[in-house]
Amino acid sequence: MGITQQARNAAVDVADGIEDRTGLIGYHRWFLFRNVPRGISIWHSLGFALLVVFVLQAITGAILAMYYQPAANTAYESIVAITTQYDWGWVVRGMHKWGASVMIVLLFLHMAASFVMGAYRYPRELTWITGVLIFALMMGMGFTGYLLVWDNRAFWATVVGININGTAPFLGPYILDFLRGGPEYTGQIIARFYAIHMLHIPGALAALIGLHIYLVTRLGVTPAPWKTDDPANHPEAWS
Amino acid sequence: MTDPSKPLNDRQRAFLRYKQATKEHGRPFFPHETFTDTVVGVVVVGIILTLTVAWYSMAGCGQLWDISCSGDQVLTAHEQAVITGEIDDEAEISKVKAGFTERTGREFPEDARIVLEPLYEEKADPATTKYHPRPEWYFYFLFYLLVIFSSPSLVLMGTIGVPTLMLVLLLAWPFLDRSRERRPSRRPLAMTAMVVTAVVLLSFTWLGAQSGKVGGVEGLTDEQVAMPGYELVVNDSRGQCLACHMVGGAGNSGPGPDLSEEALLNRGIEWQIEHLKQPTSQIPGSGMPAYEGVFSEEEIEAVAKFLETLGMPERATDPEYAS
Numbered sequence: 139m140g141i142t143q144q145a146r147n148a149a150v151d152v153a154d155g156i157e158d159r160t161g162l163i164g165y166h167r168w169f170l171f172r173n174v175p176r177g178i179s180i181w182h183s184l185g186f187a188l189l190v191v192f193v194l195q196a197i198t199g200a201i202l203a204m205y206y207q208p209a210a211n212t213a214y215e216s217i218v219a220i221t222t223q224y225d226w227g228w229v230v231r232g233m234h235k236w237g238a239s240v241m242i243v244l245l246f247l248h249m250a251a252s253f254v255m256g257a258y259r260y261p262r263e264l265t266w267i268t269g270v271l272i273f274a275l276m277m278g279m280g281f282t283g284y285l286l287v288w289d290n291r292a293f294w295a296t297v298v299g300i301n302i303n304g305t306a307p308f309l310g311p312y313i314l315d316f317l318r319g320g321p322e323y324t325g326q327i328i329a330r331f332y333a334i335h336m337l338h339i340p341g342a343l344a345a346l347i348g349l350h351i352y353l354v355t356r357l358g359v360t361p362a363p364w365k366t367d368d369p370a371n372h373p374e375a376w377s
Numbered sequence: 378m379t380d381p382s383k384p385l386n387d388r389q390r391a392f393l394r395y396k397q398a399t400k401e402h403g404r405p406f407f408p409h410e411t412f413t414d415t416v417v418g419v420v421v422v423g424i425i426l427t428l429t430v431a432w433y434s435m436a437g438c439g440q441l442w443d444i445s446c447s448g449d450q451v452l453t454a455h456e457q458a459v460i461t462g463e464i465d466d467e468a469e470i471s472k473v474k475a476g477f478t479e480r481t482g483r484e485f486p487e488d489a490r491i492v493l494e495p496l497y498e499e500k501a502d503p504a505t506t507k508y509h510p511r512p513e514w515y516f517y518f519l520f521y522l523l524v525i526f527s528s529p530s531l532v533l534m535g536t537i538g539v540p541t542l543m544l545v546l547l548l549a550w551p552f553l554d555r556s557r558e559r560r561p562s563r564r565p566l567a568m569t570a571m572v573v574t575a576v577v578l579l580s581f582t583w584l585g586a587q588s589g590k591v592g593g594v595e596g597l598t599d600e601q602v603a604m605p606g607y608e609l610v611v612n613d614s615r616g617q618c619l620a621c622h623m624v625g626g627a628g629n630s631g632p633g634p635d636l637s638e639e640a641l642l643n644r645g646i647e648w649q650i651e652h653l654k655q656p657t658s659q660i661p662g663s664g665m666p667a668y669e670g671v672f673s674e675e676e677i678e679a680v681a682k683f684l685e686t687l688g689m690p691e692r693a694t695d696p697e698y699a700s
Contacts, residue, residue, distance in 0.1 A: 170411075171405070171407060172406050173400055173404060173406065174399065174405075174406050175395075175398070175399050175403050175404075176403060180413065180417065183410075183417035183418075186414035186418060187414075187417050187418055187421045190418035190421060190422065191421060191425070194422065194425070214500040215500075218497065221451070221496050221497070222448055222449075223448060228429075228433045228444075228496075229429060229433075232429030232430075232432055233425050233429050235432075236425050236428040236432065237425050238513075239428070239513075239515065240428070242515040244421070250571065250575065253571055254561055254571065255559060256558070256559030256560075258551040259551065260388045260555075260557070261392055262551075263551035263552065266550070267548055267551070270544070270548050274544060277515070277516075280515060281513075284513050288500065289454065289497045289500060289501055290501050291511050292498075293501035293502075294501075294666075295513075295516075298665075298666070299512065299516075301664045301665070302523075302536040302664045304657075305532075305533060305536050305657065305661065306537050358395065358396065358399055360559070363559040363561070368398075368402075369398040370398040370399045370402070
């Protein structure tokens with residue numbers, strides 16, 4: 139047996155071992171080796187583009203967290219240091235900041251494309267609902283992340299934003315106290331927003347994105363309805 | 378199916394046909410579609426990187442695509458404010474420029490433009506309340522809702538009502554629109570709703586971004602301008618009232634209401650005082666910050682009296698308001 143064959147057998151043994159213990163290779167095959175309808179276009183790549191930006195945000199966010207100091211007397215100074223002092227700091231912060239904006243644009247486009255194609259119809263209602271929840275949480279990420287720069291613009295925009303949340307019927311006063319971390323606007327609000335931005339929302343987002351991808355894989359991609367030559371778009375499926 | 382013996386309905390049969398057609402006639406996800414996805418992903422990352430470089434070079438180094446500056450050479454928040462026009466006092470501008478040259482040994486970049494955004498503004502100072510609420514651009518449409526619903530009886534509708542309704546509508550949409558037709562040309566109602574939503578979102582985002590700089594206040598009498606409340610409302614950096622309100626054609630048309638004819642609402646000085654101290658005590662749902670502790674008791678009273686002359690300038694000579 140040649141060395142190539144030996145290496146191949148060894149790789150298969152390792153893969154079998156992993157599959158035996160975790161089943162992950164089966165899932166991997168289920169995800170990767172499947173057919174998608176012929177009637178798909180670049181609009182169907184927006185979901186993947188969003189996943190790429192989410193991963194980019196997670197990576198740049200994790201790097202920023204190593205240098206950012208979430209307290210009233212250090213937050214702004216650490217942002218200035220990240221931007222001006224550390225090597226490539228401005229790239230990491232800039233990509234995190236502009237990644238957020240690009241993500242919101244992509245979210246709107248992805249939702250619009252899904253809406254136009256009727257991708258929320260049976261049996262994909264839950265896929266749509268998880269998508270809307272992801273959208274709402276992303277807006278929450280934008281709201282909480284904006285404050286962390288701790289400049290005047292961000293602070294006062296957040297004060298107005300939190301006051302607005304505080305006007306909600308019944309829950310308003312509790313939301314108000316929860317978001318600002320007490321009865322007044324103090325530096326405590328940074329710790330509160332930092333935790334929400336770093337842990338609470340990303341945790342929920344990761345779970346929802348996982349569920350969203352699972353549903354898309356399980357139920358298949360909706361073909362563009364105007365691609366009439368795609369057999370998956372058979373007219374019987376419409377009327 | 379949890380019960381295999383149950384007959385399939387039309388929708389389930391149609392979905393099975395889709396699955397079958399995709400299996401028999403579809404394209405492999407890997408490597409065909411994963412390649413397209415990867416290309417789109419790379420383009421998107423490229424766009425983000427380009428925005429980052431444009432942002433840092435313009436706001437940090439003063440020249441588009443120049444990323445050579447670092448450390449002390451990077452423009453400070455104050456220097457960036459000179460470039461954006463946020464600081465318009467000539468003496469202050471000269472001082473800032475001289476300071477830049479002294480620190481960096483370079484001329485101040487006179488022709489610099491910050492098209493995207495500054496790197497950061499001045500550090501937040503909750504105590505002195507330099508109030509300039511500008512949300513991130515993707516919240517401008519919500520920001521503009523406050524302008525539309527600025528009437529006290531409708532504030533709650535703009536702050537909570539409409540956004541909540543929109544979110545609930547989005548979540549419930551698959552259950553409201555249950556036909557199986559997916560071709561846009563045969564779904565006129567859904568397509569119209571989408572186009573209207575898109576136009577409203579885009580125009581609200583645009584209008585929200587337009588709340589510009591504070592200009593000169595017009596239409597006030599000399600007596601009104603002489604009132605102590607005038608300075609506090611128009612020029613005081615703690616109040617920044619005109620960041621959210623208009624008075625005599627100056628200021629921003631939102632998120633707060635136009636105050637030019639505030640006196641005609643007959644609210645009275647006491648109401649104004651209580652509202653300034655704690656806005657939600659008088660207008661449930663108000664997003665305005667409380668000015669108790671920001672202004673002194675005397676200053677709040679002065680602002681209240683000044684507001685009660687807007688639209689009724691003859692009151693400015695009445696001892697009840699002028700004192």
